[in-house]
Amino acid sequence: MGDNLMKLHYDIPAYDLTYAGEASSNVKKLLVQLGIDPVRVKKAAIAMYEAEINAVIHGNGGAADVEISSGRIVICISDKGPGIADLELAMQEGWSTASDEIREMGFGAGMGLPNMKRYADRLDIDTEVGKGTRVTITVNF
């Protein structure tokens, strides 16, 4: 197989839930066109969606950098938000720091990071309080 590498970049707007999820649905479309196995497409799309939403509601917006090769997809979502103080706690289902306002809109159920872990084949989280968070999701094809 060739050494093709497709790089994509998306800006993630802050606090704008109207368009939240656009980057992940776009990536999903591309994976379908590449003929990737539907189960893998679903894993990548959901994990990326969760990371994208987190960047919108917690991270003050950010960016998604995606690399697709014939063997895997690596999705890197970075923000310059508040960072995660207790990562272990944040990985627990149902634990969330989202505001009431966000919860009223149907987000902030505390499933973001747990879902990422569930669907990603590999999940790396790089976070520093006051600096920001970078989540790297890998899904193998």
Add this chain to the structure above:
Amino acid sequence: MGDYFHSVRLDEEKCKGCTNCIKRCPTEAIRVRKGKARIINERCIDCGECIRICPYHAKKAVTDDFSGISAFKYKIAIPAPTLYSQFKPEYSRNRLLNTLKTIGFDDVFEVARAAEFVSEATRKLVSEGGSPKPMISSACPAVVRLIQVRFPNLIDHLVKLESPMEVAAKIAKRKAAEEKGLDPADIGVFFITPCPAKATSVKAPYESKKSYVDGVISIKDIYLRLFSKLEKTSEAEQLAKAGFEGIRWANSGGEGLAAGTERFLAVDGIHNVITILEEVENDKIEGVDFIEALSCTGGCLGGPLTVENVYVAKTRLKKHIDEAKAAANSAGYQETYDENIIWTENIAYKPIMKLDDDIGVAMKKLEELEKINNELPGLDCGACGAPSCRSLAEDIVRGNAYETDCIFKLRERVRDLAAQMKELEDMAPPVMDGSRKQK
């Protein structure tokens, strides 16, 4: 019949090559070429959106001609419950069913009755568990085909029970063979349909090897025949046997209400169905056990082969539902069925959007596609014959279109060419050019 039989077709003569249908098609299955709309067979799901939207009536559904019934010794009509909603409410359902017997049919079996059997089996499946939730109804063939081409992860969610049409055909045929001592080959079962996708289902079934239905006649085609006889028909025979639950299937929400769970969701209109199925695929739907998804707005009442407006039809159907409720038909009618109604075949994912079988080649094409797409104007005007700039880019990398099919790209090229010509025209040879300085 081949892999791609479709009921939905183009009437070449009427097509003006406009862009209405290409923009409305939920699977991007139509392109305009040489001034005529072309349906890409492997993408079409027979939803009939193009029939509805075409201002020139150039999209049609191929159904069987009424005269086809004469090929059988014993003819049975199986009307979709939608038929009841097409006539003035003063005509009872029983009168309507009796009228079917005056225009050439020997017997009638209501698909609404079979719908009740399917509901019974559905309730069992939903309560048993074991299947991935939410379960998705397979009653609408356009939705099943949509799932087949766009939502492969949801194939396992489908309720794999035969449609009320198939069940009705099976029961009607068996009963006629038993009671009249007929050879099954002499019995013709004809479905009276509001739906082109049902016609496709009969010719190219996905749930079994062969359909029990021998012909599909559209409501539109049979309407006048019935209308002219309705007034004078006697109602001597009690043919209306279905209960309100079965009749209600014609409505959006009807099947869902009979699924035996409060946790059901009913969605109608193919574009709304896509939105909901996307949410299901992304695990965004919670607390729902059963989804009724119907391609037409308003459910089968809104089918492209109906005569009456969907909202008027809804009001009329309500009267029939209420009457059946009052008469409690199905409660007093203890007929059972012993047919197997579980699918004997299955559907497989058709990756219609895939650019190439080789992922390396597909990646090259996808990169090229993105590059071309970025250079296109993004107006999605449809003048190139593709529904959007992105789909033109896709057609180009598939080798089915050229960049200059875009009128804006073409104009750019012409302008560049004109500028070059002007530049050349200004460059007179030195022997003729007095203005040039001598060196």
